[in-house]
Amino acid sequence: MCELNAFVVGPGKEELFLESVDIIRPEDGSVYLRSLFGEEKRFEGRIKEIQAIKRKILLECPK
Amino acid sequence: MCELNAFVVGPGKEELFLESVDIIRPEDGSVYLRSLFGEEKRFEGRIKEIQAIKRKILLECPK
Numbered sequence: 248m249c250e251l252n253a254f255v256v257g258p259g260k261e262e263l264f265l266e267s268v269d270i271i272r273p274e275d276g277s278v279y280l281r282s283l284f285g286e287e288k289r290f291e292g293r294i295k296e297i298q299a300i301k302r303k304i305l306l307e308c309p310k
Numbered sequence: 311m312c313e314l315n316a317f318v319v320g321p322g323k324e325e326l327f328l329e330s331v332d333i334i335r336p337e338d339g340s341v342y343l344r345s346l347f348g349e350e351k352r353f354e355g356r357i358k359e360i361q362a363i364k365r366k367i368l369l370e371c372p373k
Contacts, residue, residue: 249312249314249362249363249365250362250363251312251362268362269361269362269363270359270360270361270362271357271359271362272358272359272360273336273356273357283363293336294334294336295335296333296334296335297333297334297335298332298333299312299313299314299331299332299333299334300312300313300332300346302312
């Protein structure tokens with residue numbers, strides 16, 4: 248399986264936002280995420296970087 | 311391994327843009343991608359959706 252874990256990046260830390268993410272869809276000023284298990288969350292901010300090998304989605308708040 | 315394949319989505323088709331993608335970084339009006347093998351490409355457009363289970367990054371041109 249290839250699910251990813253989403254983290255919110257803050258100053259010097261990463262906070263788990265959603266585990267086992269399947270779908271990531273940038274929308275206007277936010278990011279929609281859906282997990283393998285159908286859990287849906289919306290992050291008010293943007294994708295900073297995705298690291299597939301580390302299975303990480305890094306999210307950041309707008310500056 | 312959990313690398314992803316990036317496709318450009320056009321009307322009724324998906325065209326391969328870069329295989330075995332590790333890093334995806336949205337930048338201002340473009341998307342930077344780097345493969346497992348160090349190949350780097352920049353797509354002038356944006357991320358439409360990422361489907362982790364299907365291992366797909368869907369890219370689209372600006373409207």
